[in-house]
Amino acid sequence: MIFLVHYDRKKATLVDFLTYADEQRQEAERARLDRELAQLRQPGEFEIILLEAGSEQDVRHTHRRYFETLEELLRPVPDRAEASHP
Incomplete structure (x- = not known):
């Protein structure tokens, strides 16, 4: 899968997040360039x-x-193995 991330650094916010199938690579690249x-x-x-x-x-x-x-982000991330076991 291909993901387009449009992020505002000053505001520290996600502007947009789009998903493309692997076969939509040209469409994803065009969307990135247009933005x-x-x-x-x-x-x-x-x-x-x-x-x-x-x-x-x-x-x-x-x-x-x-x-x-x-x-x-400053909170510790639990290990995936630990997170799957209660």
Whole structure:
């Protein structure tokens, strides 16, 4: 799967998060480029990236800063093995 992340650095907020199937790579790349070009005309600091992962959960785990507040990021992340056992 391919994920487009549009993130506002100044506000530390996710602007948009889109999912594309692997066979939609050209569409995802075009969407990223269109957003980057549109941002050139607007003030601010933005990140617009494409990520590849097996699932959205994987992206949310490996790129937590796009989805969580600073307070949430500072909390320890439980080991996946520990989290699956009560």
